[in-house]
Amino acid sequence: MSQTMPSTADLLGNRRRILVTGGAGFIGGAVVRRLLRDSDATVFNLDKMGYASDLTSIQEVLAEQGEADGVRHRLQCVDLKDAEAVDAAVREANPDLVMHLAAESHVDRSISGPGEFISSNITGTYNLLQAVRSHVERLSEARAAAFRLHHISTDEVFGSLGAEGRFSETTPYDPRSPYSASKAASDHLVQAWHHTFGLPVVLTNCSNNYGPWQFPEKLIPVVTLKAAAGEPIPLYGDGLNVRDWLYVEDHVDALLLAACRGQSGRSYCVGGHGEKTNKEVVTTICNQLDQHHPNNAPHAHLITRVIDRPGHDRRYAIDPTRITEELGWQPRHNVEQGLAATVAWYLQHQDWCSKVRDQANYDGGRLGLNRPQ
Numbered sequence: 188m189s190q191t192m193p194s195t196a197d198l199l200g201n202r203r204r205i206l207v208t209g210g211a212g213f214i215g216g217a218v219v220r221r222l223l224r225d226s227d228a229t230v231f232n233l234d235k236m237g238y239a240s241d242l243t244s245i246q247e248v249l250a251e252q253g254e255a256d257g258v259r260h261r262l263q264c265v266d267l268k269d270a271e272a273v274d275a276a277v278r279e280a281n282p283d284l285v286m287h288l289a290a291e292s293h294v295d296r297s298i299s300g301p302g303e304f305i306s307s308n309i310t311g312t313y314n315l316l317q318a319v320r321s322h323v324e325r326l327s328e329a330r331a332a333a334f335r336l337h338h339i340s341t342d343e344v345f346g347s348l349g350a351e352g353r354f355s356e357t358t359p360y361d362p363r364s365p366y367s368a369s370k371a372a373s374d375h376l377v378q379a380w381h382h383t384f385g386l387p388v389v390l391t392n393c394s395n396n397y398g399p400w401q402f403p404e405k406l407i408p409v410v411t412l413k414a415a416a417g418e419p420i421p422l423y424g425d426g427l428n429v430r431d432w433l434y435v436e437d438h439v440d441a442l443l444l445a446a447c448r449g450q451s452g453r454s455y456c457v458g459g460h461g462e463k464t465n466k467e468v469v470t471t472i473c474n475q476l477d478q479h480h481p482n483n484a485p486h487a488h489l490i491t492r493v494i495d496r497p498g499h500d501r502r503y504a505i506d507p508t509r510i511t512e513e514l515g516w517q518p519r520h521n522v523e524q525g526l527a528a529t530v531a532w533y534l535q536h537q538d539w540c541s542k543v544r545d546q547a548n549y550d551g552g553r554l555g556l557n558r559p560q
């Protein structure tokens with residue numbers, strides 16, 4: 188850990204009960220693991236246990252620590268669409284901090300089936316806001332003063348950049364996919380509940396995350412698994428779309444800083460100075476595979492240009508000056524190191540990938556084409 192990053196226990200201070208929504212997903216899971224490893228807080232993990240959910244990584248941490256499940260980690264299997272169940276879960280958790288990560292998160296699935304994104308991401312956030320509003324009214328003055336609802340969002344709400352410029356907290360919203368539109372709507376609801384009802388909130392908008400335990404439908408795990416299997420690697424369009432890649436543990440650092448030290452009503456953009464074209468990412472992964480499986484080299488021969496994603500945003504890039512200067516956040520991994528570690532992790536965890544794909548009834552095929560190929 189860098190010297191500038193305070194410990195999790197220091198950041199949490201007197202906050203003993205943390206409600207994490209979406210804690211069975213990729214980023215929420217990393218938050219839950221950090222809280223379990225680096226603090227003695229009790230973590231309530233509210234998740235509908237959907238196709239992208241899996242608790243293996245959390246169970247590993249509990250086993251490492253010799254802790255039984257259901258004591259410091261308490262799963263609340265609740266769908267945010269169910270207002271009554273959400274209210275009951277918030278009452279049971281009685282949290283000092285809520286970190287709201289639950290959302291449908293895959294752009295391609297939002298093209299194939301936008302309805303689930305509207306209900307989970309918009310109605311779900313509305314239900315959580317209402318439940319949390321009632322909760323804050325029940326808190327003592329001291330607990331209410333320290334309480335925050337932290338809403339975790341994406342850079343995709345800002346739309347698509349050309350060759351120049353970066354997104355910051357003052358960039359106007361311009362979402363262009365059903366996913367990003369649903370996230371933008373949820374951001375607006377959170378800000379509205381702050382301004383109208385005085386709810387103490389913090390928002391973060393982060394760029395593309397990567398790292399272990401990401402459900403294998405997103406670019407980096409898809410490419411790694413296809414290359415390892417000697418299958419065609421799908422590169423959408425001309426492959427020159429740019430994403431600003433951030434290692435998931437660096438995102439968790441930013442989330443804990445923002446949740447515990449962020450100013451109420453303020454948003455913070457998070458990005459790792461990790462801009463790469465998709466073609467660069469895919470080629471880097473292929474080069475790494477050449478070292479692990481030299482028999483199939485060069486894996487770059489597997490790269491196959493496929494029809495583009497409808498409405499494909501061209502470029503995302505984040506200016507993280509605010510969170511760096513105000514909260515002292517710095518990413519600890521550069522893309523080259525993080526990508527190498529992640530590719531190695533996926534190669535060692537192909538059984539887990541098969542298991543979660545099977546559970547999700549997903550065969551690794553192309554998602555999100557709204558017209559025939």
Ligand code: NAD
Nearest residue numbers: 209211212213214235237240266267289290292307395396
């Ligand atoms: P993920 O898909 O891996 O996990 C999301 C979790 O939320 C899943 O376990 C799912 O079951 C749960 N969930 C979805 N709808 C729910 C509902 N209605 N009720 C209860 N639980 C529900 O997603 P992720 O990549 O971990 O993303 C987490 C959050 O971070 C999302 O809000 C996403 O918009 C945001 N984000 C993600 C990235 C990224 O690159 N992955 C970048 C920036 C922001």
Ligand code: TDX
Nearest residue numbers: 292293294341394395404405406409421422423428465
């Ligand atoms: O097989 C693929 N081939 C390909 O070229 C896949 C799955 C993706 N792509 C391209 C599309 C994007 O330009 O790679 C880029 C990254 O795609 P995804 O991994 O699907 O991520 P993206 O659409 O950029 O969104 C991600 O980052 C922002 C997360 O899924 C969102 O939840 C987050 O908000």
